[in-house]
């Protein structure tokens with residue numbers, strides 16, 4: 001097992017549940033029935049957006065965006081945003097690329113309310129969340145837009161059951177931090193409160209040695225954080241951790257010292273981290289599929305990684321509560337396994353962009369319910385496709401940022417039959433004048449896919 005370094009959850013995709021992007025599966029609607037796009041325009045934009053986003057308003061002039069029926073589609077698809085920071089990040093207002101399109105669509109960034117903590121901490125220049133000054137879109141409306149973008153944002157056809165609109169619940173930003181009560185069975189880990197200096201990004205590790213004297217079987221994670229968190233991750237250490245790097249327990253090991261310099265010992269230990277759980281959301285409650293649990297061997301230590309962003313002039317406080325819920329060993333029907341696909345055949349010639357492709361096939365059926373990629377600073381893109389079977393060629397994971405790859409959780413596990421597998425495609429830009437190979441240092445490269453499966 002190897003380590004992962006810093007990152008956060010970059011998006012909230014709920015994957016795979018019946019999203020047909022291919023032609024034949026998209027129904028042609030009978031005349032009376034609205035296409036998914038028409039539904040979005042008439043049921044969502046006309047009700048929430050067009051009083052501002054219509055020709056002639058100052059809002060439309062400021063944003064450069066008109067969402068009335070006559071022009072909305074053309075105003076969105078593949079149009080560079082008026083917002084300069086989003087444009088510089090390579091976003092378009094609406095991308096038709098399907099799953100990758102979700103990451104590239106500024107529209108989705110602007111409305112995806114559950115992601116707002118990340119939106120404001122990671123992208124302070126992206127402007128307000130939409131609809132401006134109003135409650136967020138309902139969870140049903142967001143689901144419809146999300147699935148439509150995932151299906152390639154077609155102008156025609158129905159790509160998701162429009163009854164999702166019946167879900168009229170809305171994301172509630174936690175006005176205040178909601179402390180967790182300890183789980184009935186399991187572990188309660190608590191971090192802080194700790195200070196985050198004004199105009200500072202504080203990121204540190206905090207080691208809890210030997211969290212349990214017995215094996216634990218974890219079937220649910222709950223995390224709740226004070227506002228301002230960029231990400232929180234739990235790591236274990238690989239057996240390759242040299243004793244010289246053994247972390248001091250119960251101490252804040254900051255990556256950046258107050259004077260801004262990096263701490264080499266903290267960085268060196270990071271090379272031996274193994275991803276265990278994490279979130280970028282201020283609150284998370286992740287339950288494994290029924291009967292599935294992950295074993296945490298007796299005596300395992302957990303390294304808690306918190307990253308807070310404080311853009312105010314005052315010192316703010318961070319705090320993280322983590323509950324690991326456990327089940328008795330005899331209730332575990334299927335142990336969760338850690339997926340670890342590690343391509344060490346890395347050879348990246350100098351001054352070139354190279355794409356490495358590696359396919360892994362499984363001997364037995366696997367049901368994957370979480371994926372996270374890992375690479376170093378030269379990685380530009382990391383894609384994962386299904387290999388073989390009826391879903392051959394389907395893109396199931398994509399990351400564009402080596403520091404912040406999405407931690408993707410699958411509502412409906414991705415089931416692969418024996419003989420089917422995953423194809424990893426990673427693109428690297430080697431701007432140096434040396435060949436880059438597999439290695440642990442940040443100058444070396446990696447191509448790893450982590451996940452959970454049963």
Ligand code: HEC
Nearest residue numbers: 048049052059063065081082083107110127128130131132
């Ligand atoms: C009260 C007026 C108002 C409402 C309602 C409103 N917007 Fe906006 N919108 C703005 C303003 C002003 C901007 C530019 C400033 C900003 O981005 O924060 C903007 C910017 C945008 C942008 C970025 C455009 C670009 O190219 O930079 C998108 C996308 C957007 N709005 C979508 C929507 C959607 C979708 C809705 C409805 C769910 C909506 N807006 C509702 C006022 C509004």
